[in-house]
Amino acid sequence: xxxxxxxxxxxxxxxxxxxxxxxxxxxxxxxxxxxxxxxxxxxxxxxxxxxxxxxxxxxxxxxxxxxxxxxxxxxxxxxxxxxxxxxxxxxxxxxxxxxxxxxxxxxxxxxxxxxxxxxxxxxxxxxxxxxxxxxxxxxxxxxxxxxxxxxxxxxxxx
Numbered sequence: 001x002x003x004x005x006x007x008x009x010x011x012x013x014x015x016x017x018x019x020x021x022x023x024x025x026x027x028x029x030x031x032x033x034x035x036x037x038x039x040x041x042x043x044x045x046x047x048x049x050x051x052x053x054x055x056x057x058x059x060x061x062x063x064x065x066x067x068x069x070x071x072x073x074x075x076x077x078x079x080x081x082x083x084x085x086x087x088x089x090x091x092x093x094x095x096x097x098x099x100x101x102x103x104x105x106x107x108x109x110x111x112x113x114x115x116x117x118x119x120x121x122x123x124x125x126x127x128x129x130x131x132x133x134x135x136x137x138x139x140x141x142x143x144x145x146x147x148x149x150x151x152x153x154x155x156x157x158x
């Protein structure tokens with residue numbers, strides 16, 4: 001089987017990880033977590049946002065955690081942001097939706113890591129290929145993304 005591009009990028013960085021090969025098409029992060037022997041909160045979603053004309057940012061968030069648009073806009077100092085379209089995701093990352101990760105990208109991209117990701121010891125991320133995932137320690141993910149900021153992008157309800 002072909003080595004996923006994210007795995008190759010992590011090898012170049014010297015980051016320990018493993019590749020998980022799904023036996024069936026993945027249709028949800030809950031299914032992905034179950035097949036990987038993980039909780040949904042261990043599946044990291046890489047979401048691309050358009051923050052200006054031809055300017056994008058990637059946000060990593062743990063499984064079911066929802067990013068607060070209000071908090072993200074405030075953090076970025078932007079009044080308008082939107083999720084990237086499928087075409088924009090492919091153009092900016094080189095990966096299709098559902099396989100995106102912050103490694104092996106064609107261009108440098110600012111990455112924010114929601115604090116929810118760091119609550120887990122081990123996480124899984126996209127591999128750049130359908131039907132596969134990369135499993136690694138959250139501390140290694142953080143170390144490999146030296147320039148990324150860890151921030152809380154969820155809204156606290158009081």
